[in-house]
Each structure stands twice: as C-alpha cells, then as structure tokens.
Amino acid sequence: MKRFISRYSLSFPKNLVYMFQVSEYRLGDFFAWYWRVLDFSKVAKRKSLVKTSKAMLILIGAWALLLAMHLMVLVLVFSRDSFNLPFLVIGLLLVPLFFPYLFSLLVLVINIFQLPLEYRIIAKAKKKLSKHKAYRIAIAGSYGKTTMREIIRTVVSEGKKVAAAPANYNTPLGISKFILGLKGDEEVLIFEMGEYYPGDIAKLCHLTNPDAGVITGVNEAHLVKFKSLERTTKTIFELADWLKDKALYVNVEDKNVLNFLDKQINQKYLAYNRNGLADLKVSNASTSLKGTSFDLLPPGDLSGDTVSLESNLLGLHQIGPLLVSIDIALKLGLSVAEIKKGIAKTKPFEHRMQPTIDSSGVVTIDDSYNGNPTGVKAAIDFLASIKGHQRFYVTPGLVEMGTRSAEIHQEIGRLLSEAGIEKVILIRNSVTPDIYAGLQKAGYTGDVIWFDDALKAYAALPQITVQGDLVILQNDWPDQYI
C-alpha cells in the first residue's frame, strides 16, 4: 500500500532519476532496485541527485512524460459523451504504475543517442594519449585498486610528476575525460580499471596502452554481474594478456588469483605479498593503530644496508602494495631516500581503514568504503592484533555477493568470533542474519547489538562507547541496495 501511495509523491520522478544516476543509467541495475523498493518517497538517504546536464535533461523529460500521461487520461475521459468517473480513477491509478517503464524507455533512447558522442570522446583521448610520453601503470582487481593507486602516486611523486585518474573515472568514458584533461608534462600516469562485464579490461588496455600493470586480487565483488568467480578472474587477467612481457605485479596473497595462476603455465609475472616482491625481502613487520613498519633489504646493486620503512597505513596486508610502489619507484630511478620519504607519507585514503580519535578517547576506524570479503578479512585480522581495547565491529554486511552471500557472511561471523571482537553491531537487512548465524555457530561470547538502519547505529555509537574503545565502521550500503 505504502509502496503504491509513495508513487504519488512529488519527489517520485526526481527519485527515479537519482536512482538511474547512481545505477549509472543501466536499466538492469535500475529495475533490480525498482522491483525491490518499498517506499518511493524516501530514496536518497546518503547522497542526492548530482545536477549533471544529462540528469537534468532526463528530469525535465520525466516531468513532461508524467504530465503528458495525465493529460492523456483527461483527454480520454472528456472525449467521451459523458463524464466517466470510474475511467478517470482507473486512469489515475495506472499512470504511476506505467510511468517508470515508459520513463526508462526514454532513458534508453537518450543512452543510444549518447553512444556516438561517447565514441568521439574516447577516440580523441586515445589519439592524445598515443603522443603522450608518460610511463603508464594500469591497476585491475576486484578490490584494493584505490589504495594501490594512492600508494603508488604518493611514493613515485617523490621523484616524478604523477597524475592519476580518480576512482570513479574507471570506465572508457571516465578515463578518456581524465586523459583529455592532462597537461602533457606528466611523467607517470596511473589508471584504475573498472570491470563490470567481460571484455571491459581489454577495452581499457586498448585505450590506455599501459607499460606496467598491477592485479590487486579477485573476489566476489560484482559477482551478481559476473555470475562466476572464474569469469571475474578471466576479465581481470585480460590485463595480463595485454601486457605480455611487460611488468605485471600480481598479489599472491589472494587465493583466487593463486588458483587461477596454477592453470596458467606460461604467465610471466612478479609475485608480491606481505613477505616480499622478487628481490625485496621483508622482515620485522609490525602494525598498530599508529601505522605499519617493516625492514627491507634492497636489491644487491643498491647499497647493502637494511632500510627501515614506516607507513601510516593500518594492517600488514598493506605491505604487499607498498612493495609494488617501491619496485616501480626503483625502476623509474628514484633513490632509496626518496622512496623512504614517500612511504612515510602514505596514509589511509578516505573511508578505507582511516583512524580518528575523538575528545573522549574513542578510536574510530572508518572502513566504510570497504565492501569486499578480502578487505573485511584484512580488517578483522587487524582488529585481532590490537589488544587492550574493547572493540566494536559495525556492519550492514556486503552487497552483490550473489549465490555465495550466505557462505561469505557466515564466514565473517566466524572470523569475528575467532578474533574475539567484544561487540558486534549489525544492521537489520537480508544478509546480517547470516553473520549472526556464523557468530552463533562459532560459539561467539560477546554482545550482538541490532539497529534498524546504519544511520541510527552511527548516532548511537557515541552513547554506547567509553574512553579507550576501538570502533570499526565496516562498509556502508549505497542507496540503490536498500
């Protein structure tokens, strides 16, 4: 009933446009949300409609369409001999039901008209880049791309002029826009490659022609779209196919990657993990709320002394990506002193294992952009290593885990129990009962606290924590998943 009535809300067209925007105008994603949602009047909780020209055009179109549909009903009613009330009522009832479908047809048409326009931008960008002399690094993987990009950018910037495309510029169109904005004097370019469908990474390689690549790992992120992990892995390894003999760094801490590599006998790559990367060997690694430190014996042709490195990033799983940046920096000719300075500058990127301390002495780690099982495991591993604090783990669970959702969430419950996390705060939704089941199965002895929505939980946190507590905010659901 509420679902129906909320379609009459004046914000209904605007909310539909908003949802198209956050779904990147993909009809499939839009309807997945549309058929699930219960109240159309409260949609944009976290963000709001960004007034791009496309969105505004569609919004105007939406209103025009809605008015036209009402007008049509009225014309039909009055065109008959006498006023027909039942007809009017039925018409008014049907309009909001049919409107979204006609409306998405409109979006489809706009999408089609946009195609040649996009193609022109991409062609222009490719031409510009082909004349650009910069060393190009491509990053692909289901997770950890933004952190990898920021680490490489920070370290290499100590000796080179670096430009990196922002995280949401990871599609051909986005990357093209980034390329068109380049000045031309950049020495290193970093591209994040988004994978949504098979062939995506190959397309991006074709556009950017990278000199080196990094594969950060493969997991269930976007599993709903890829259907199987194997398809995800193959798509991500399109980067390897393209690079052939050029430098490819691969995260071998990831078991999905390892499984895949076992079958690829001829694949050449540089393996990295928290213990080392080729000649770079790690020792004395440690992590705390203040950061991560380790010693490194650099390759023999450089000075033979051990170098002690310190980063502000939290967790031992960050050492692998740090090694990648060191290796790239060495190849580009940076000195050990420059690299050491660069590593010291690496710090948590927004909403990714980012710690803050408030005036009451409560430490909050914002990991709300971390929505993948591998990242969750890394975060729990980190929490497990922190002693002497009461730990709060706040999560709504993960989205887009497809058929593996129950299994993955039960595993999170088991990990939390094993790590001895004192308080687990769960947001009521379709997946958190699986975390709860996992906790129960593992004999969890701490407290589980439930909240109806994440914003309520965030508001309550200052009321339930005391000095010395450690809170981690793990993942946050975008509006289209609620």
Added chain:
Amino acid sequence: MKNIAVIFGGRSAEHEVSIITAHLPIIQALKALGGYTIWPVYISKKGDWYCQSEFEEMEHFQQPDFEKQLTKFKKINLGLNNGLQIIWSGVLQKSIKIDIVFPAMHGTNGEDGSLMGLLQMANVPFVGCDMAASAIAMDKAMTKEVLSNQGFLVAPYVWFLQSEWQKDKQKILERIKKLNFPLFVKPVHLGSSIGISKVKNEQELLNAIEVALHYDNKVLVEEGIGDLIEVTLPIMGNENPETAEIERPLNKTEFFDFQDKYLSSGKTQGVNAQYSQIPAEIDVSLSKQVKELGLGAYKAIGCSGIARIDFLINSKLEKIYINEINTLPGSLYHHNWRKAGISAVVLVSKLIAFAEQRFEAQQSLNYLFNSGILKKFKGAKTQ
C-alpha cells in the same frame, strides 16, 4: 514498550542548557538503548507545556523561529490520578500514561524540587534526586547549613534575605566584616555562575550585592579560598553510590564564569565537556579524601539517582571544602562518566533502575494510619 517522559526547558535562566541535557545525552541514549517510547515534554520560557515527537531532535530547537512555531502545537494537560498522564485535550482527546519520568531541568522551577514534588504527588517513578534533596541543594546557603551541621568543612559564609538587607544594611555588613576579602557574592538559587561576583573591597561588595539581589531574594557572601584548586565529582546511586572521575575545570581566567562553563564547550559532548582535566592531576591522598567526602555529602543532603559535588581545595594547606551540590549535572556529566568507563547508555539505564528501585521502596512504606479521629470529632468547639 514503557513510556518515558523527558521533561526539559522551563522558566529558568538555564532553559537552553536544559534543552541540551535532554537531548545529549538523555534522548539520544534512550534511543540507542531501545525499549522505551520517548515522550519529550518541553516547558516554554513562558511556562507552557508541550509534548511533540518533533522535540526528539535537538535541531528543532536550533531553528531561529522555534518559539514562534510553538503556536501550531497543542498545549498539554497533566493528569495526576494514580500515575502521570499526558493529555492532549480537544474534540479528539488523546492521552497516554507515563511509566517513568526523566527530569532534565536545570535551575529554578524544575531542578529546585518543584517538579519532583509534582511527580511525587502523581505517584510516578522519576530519575534523580527527590524533592527534599533537590530543594536543599538548590539553595547554596541551605546546603552549607546542612553540611556544616554534619561536620563537613565549608568556606566561611553569611547569608541574608532581601527584606533584611533593606531593613538594616549596616547590621549585615557588620556580619560580613568578620569574613576576609576576597569574597564571593552569590544569589543562592541560581546555577551556572549567573549573578555571581568576586569582590576585593567594600565598594565592590555593595555593588555585587545589588547585582545578586536583582536575581534572587536571598544572597550568600562567602570567603574566597587561597591557593585554590577547584574540582568536581559526579556521583550516582541510591544506597551504595559510586563515583565517576574527579574533574578539574581548566579555566584560563581567574573566574569560572558562564562563558567558560557553557558557551565555549564542545559541540558533540553537550555542556561542560572541554577545558577539563579528567581525572584531575591531584595528590593521591587528596583524591581519596575528595571521593570519601563526596560520598558523605551525597548522603548528608539525601541525594539519590545522580548529583555532582563541587569542591574548593586549598592546595597548600590541603584543606578540602565542599562548595555546592548540583542535583542535575549539565548533560549528566556523561563526558566524565564515559572516561570512567560508563557509556551514556549504561548511565541512563542505571539511572532509570535507581528511580524504579526508589519508587518500589516508597511504595512499600505505609503512608496510611486509621486514627478514628474523624469519628471522635464533635464540632468546632472541641475544648
């Protein structure tokens, strides 16, 4: 779900502070705690009572025109028959029965025992000190009388009424002359340092008394303490009260005025949060004595639920004076409890439990006695 009424605002100089306390932490903690339907009862500066769900959000009171908006709400009536009822009268009358009350009022017409008296009459459990303790603690002179009579050290003082001052100033000044400058002049009923002055000579004294009499009809003059360390200690409980951390306000100016106490405090912590050292870095033996004296004074005044005791310490002589008792600390001093390992949710749920415990104990007392005196009564001329 139990119905809990949070009462705040009121005809008091600390009206705004009360709005903060009600929301931060009380309503927010009740929301996080769950299990209660919250009825925010707001008393306007004029003394009108309202209860609206909009009042749950502090932002409502931060709108510049919120007082004008009150006209669109229906005023409430209270029912006091065997419990407290909130009544929205009218053609479609609505009423709800309140199971427990959380007073969040500071200063006059609320914290001074008047609200507690009303709730006592309604026979409803309520959080915090009862009527008698609230009334004693609200009167700074009365507090000193009660404490010094029970052997607690207080700074030497003189108090007088406005009528006495008007009748014979000289006589009162003679009494004050026995005290040593500098002196503090305070209206006895006001909190948050309103109307309080520190004076160094007789001329300043006369002016300060005029100022104090502007706010109150009863004035307290007391000796300043040398080598002063001021500390405060939040306490909660009924029979076996527990202490939070000793807190030392770090006021930069010589005097602890309203500005320091409220206006410059942190945004997220409610009132009284910043510029404090928690726990106070004072000698271990001093801090032990402060806690013992605090618990003693809490009982001497008859406090229950929650209170905060202010101390003046002469750091050279290591003498500890009890200065004031506050029966509803601003924002419940939850920032301090939080450092003592008690979250706002735990604090609020404990206070509710203390209220229910005291209420149960009172219910078991027998207030009735059949004297038969009415039957024996024969008329006006009994003798």
